[in-house]
Amino acid sequence: SKKAIIIGSGIAGISASIRLATKGYEVDVFEANSYPGGKLSEIEIAGYRFDAGPSLFTLPDQVEELFRIAGKNPNDFFEYIKLPVACHYFWEDGKKLNAYADIDRFAKEVQEVLGEPAGSIKIALQKSSFIYEHLSPLFMHRSLHKWETWTNPEALKSYLKMGKLGIFSTMNEANEKLFNNPKLVQLFNRYATYNGSNPYETPATLNIIPHLEFNIGAFFPKKGMHDITLSLFQLSKDLGVTYFFNQKVEEIIVENKIATGIKTSNETKYADLIINNMDMVNAYKTILRKQKQPKLLLNQPKSSSALIFYWGINRTFQELDLHNIFFSDNYLEEFDHIFKKGSIYHDPTVYVNITSVYKPDDAPKDCMNWFTMINVPNNQGQDWDKLIAEARKNILHKLNRILKTDIEPLIEVEEILDPRKIEIKTSSAQGALYGNSSNNKFSAFLRHANYSSKIKNLYFCGGSVHPGGGIPLCLLSSKIMCEMI
Numbered sequence: 001s002k003k004a005i006i007i008g009s010g011i012a013g014i015s016a017s018i019r020l021a022t023k024g025y026e027v028d029v030f031e032a033n034s035y036p037g038g039k040l041s042e043i044e045i046a047g048y049r050f051d052a053g054p055s056l057f058t059l060p061d062q063v064e065e066l067f068r069i070a071g072k073n074p075n076d077f078f079e080y081i082k083l084p085v086a087c088h089y090f091w092e093d094g095k096k097l098n099a100y101a102d103i104d105r106f107a108k109e110v111q112e113v114l115g116e117p118a119g120s121i122k123i124a125l126q127k128s129s130f131i132y133e134h135l136s137p138l139f140m141h142r143s144l145h146k147w148e149t150w151t152n153p154e155a156l157k158s159y160l161k162m163g164k165l166g167i168f169s170t171m172n173e174a175n176e177k178l179f180n181n182p183k184l185v186q187l188f189n190r191y192a193t194y195n196g197s198n199p200y201e202t203p204a205t206l207n208i209i210p211h212l213e214f215n216i217g218a219f220f221p222k223k224g225m226h227d228i229t230l231s232l233f234q235l236s237k238d239l240g241v242t243y244f245f246n247q248k249v250e251e252i253i254v255e256n257k258i259a260t261g262i263k264t265s266n267e268t269k270y271a272d273l274i275i276n277n278m279d280m281v282n283a284y285k286t287i288l289r290k291q292k293q294p295k296l297l298l299n300q301p302k303s304s305s306a307l308i309f310y311w312g313i314n315r316t317f318q319e320l321d322l323h324n325i326f327f328s329d330n331y332l333e334e335f336d337h338i339f340k341k342g343s344i345y346h347d348p349t350v351y352v353n354i355t356s357v358y359k360p361d362d363a364p365k366d367c368m369n370w371f372t373m374i375n376v377p378n379n380q381g382q383d384w385d386k387l388i389a390e391a392r393k394n395i396l397h398k399l400n401r402i403l404k405t406d407i408e409p410l411i412e413v414e415e416i417l418d419p420r421k422i423e424i425k426t427s428s429a430q431g432a433l434y435g436n437s438s439n440n441k442f443s444a445f446l447r448h449a450n451y452s453s454k455i456k457n458l459y460f461c462g463g464s465v466h467p468g469g470g471i472p473l474c475l476l477s478s479k480i481m482c483e484m485i
């Protein structure tokens, strides 16, 4: 049978291995770390378990499809629930809002708490689903780099709707037109952070994202986010995929413009297909260093990164749910710091993710596991130790103010993840969470294709290539890639 080598066991690498194995390929995965999953991993500290990276799960169908193509019933291997409340929002002035999954209930809540007409929410979500309907077939499910994508009837239909798809205004401008209350503008602007972009720059087209969370739903895997990795890893092994851990690939072998194999520090292996799941920028700098460099693509600005405090908290809070947001009083300043000043605003928006609300064994009895995160600039060599110490203080002050509790004495255990560590752990350029940012109108076209146009038999999947970062898009990148193989 034909052989394929996959470099990296990120979620896109694992899903590619499943797709290729079901097509009859013999698949070897080489992974630099000792564990699978890349960013989608977990950590354990003294009785607390944390999902290390992603915390929000949308489009579960993309995971289930992998079990189905392997001839299995997904429900037997991977279980998840739909969240009744997507997120709890808190502001400094004491206002609190529950983003109910039930849209009527959410619209009513918005009217009661913020005095915004319920109709605004419905219009916003209709617009969001309109964008999804017209753009997802084009941008999420196909290669942008093949002629057929642009000439199929669906594409032609979308060209006629260009004006309504938000290409000509920013996300913030569109949201200011939709809502009267600035708190609601802020809430909807936050969706830009789902792919590490700036709502004051990114095109309103990104208003596609609320559709995923509200119209389709926010979900939680019953065994935690890490179960996405573990269940798919198990599925791929059941299909005969072989994993080589602690095996960093040092070079992709290219002969006469054909990729033929890989080298690690101790072996050379040949295959019919080479699939790169490593961050595209770092791949060109390292394992493809001898090849022609796609400079325009390599130089695109990167998405934001994250600073995370994994805190074991020895108390419970009734008012907190799985996803909690404590908003900054000045969102524009916060994003200016992240994207223009390369720094951290003194009043950041704080996200607290607590899986022990749904999965009690993630924390000891009467305790909670707080994954406390703020968006920060990607790594440009800042003095991170200083920035982290300041941010920690500011985060604690903010939580103390809004929760009216002194949080620091409740912290039993602590680990920190910062842009430098993200870069080291998963080899992501500048520790960016989602590859390139989408701050530019043309960014969708400035992502690397799922194949190499210069080197035959070399393919790409993962968050730094088309269609983009985040679990669902990573899974789609493998799908698009495997469909062209």
Ligand code: FAD
Pocket: 007, 008, 009, 010, 011, 012, 013, 030, 031, 032, 033, 036, 037, 038, 039, 040, 052, 053, 054, 055, 056, 057, 058, 247, 248, 249, 250, 277, 278, 279, 287, 306, 308, 422, 425, 426, 427, 428, 433, 434, 461, 462, 463, 464, 469, 470, 471, 472, 474
């Ligand atoms: P990665 O996870 O980047 O993994 C790449 C793998 O390749 C790594 O295991 C690495 O060790 C390996 N590798 C690299 N170089 C080599 C080499 N030379 N040889 C061998 N192996 C190599 N997404 C969401 O959908 N929802 C969220 O809520 C969310 N939140 C996030 C929060 C954080 C803190 C982070 C870090 C990310 C978040 N994301 C979220 C984004 C999501 O995690 C990523 O888009 C996705 O997991 C990336 O998968 P990937 O397949 O591109 O590979």
